[in-house]
Amino acid sequence: MFKDLDPLLHAQLRLAVMSLLLSVESADFTFIREKTNSTAGNLSVQLDKLSEAGYISVEKTFKGKKPLTTCKVTKKGIKAFEEYVTALKQYIQK
Amino acid sequence: MFKDLDPLLHAQLRLAVMSLLLSVESADFTFIREKTNSTAGNLSVQLDKLSEAGYISVEKTFKGKKPLTTCKVTKKGIKAFEEYVTALKQYIQK
DNA sequence: ATATTTTAGTTTATAATATAAACTAGTTTA
């Protein structure tokens, strides 16, 4: 009756990150941090998890002399998100 | 931008329980356990949490000689669920 | 020039959570 919810997505900050990345071409660490109102430590950990799952790609470069971490959602991430939403709807519609 | 998700509801089993209880007048332990496909231990713990939060009411009686635990969603629970769904929609709509 | 603060993160520690395993108390069945 209730399909399992992907535990990688069923976590507030990771879900917010995915939601955000689905609405933009790409986003850097600071932008994501501001939009999700998260701490750098927490965000760093959650980006790693999404990256390790292959849901996002993370590129570390430099912007001038400062480090720049740029994230994009992957096809796999989009698919996982869509499946998560489908499953979740079973729980929340009256 | 992203509103916080009520942590009491943002947990798969508790969300399933609430979802289920919203669709019925009341439900007993075994029924909930079957519908949510959960273990008795996990369900027992999560029902306690929902009960302590005032999201459900739990009545312990006997059906013949066997214990019977009956649950109902409360007004507070309905409101919390609705607010959770509203917040969640920010995350999942494209 | 050099001390101070800020930026952009990572790593580590802690607190919270979910879950399973073990247990209880009584009931039904063999």
Place this chain on the structure above:
DNA sequence: TAAACTAGTTTATATTATAAACTAAAATAT
């Protein structure tokens, strides 16, 4: 009357989320 089942609860463990502490370099102030 012993074994298995019902309807749970309690306790232990593993996972997770989060915050705090830390790093390294850059920008700013003195």
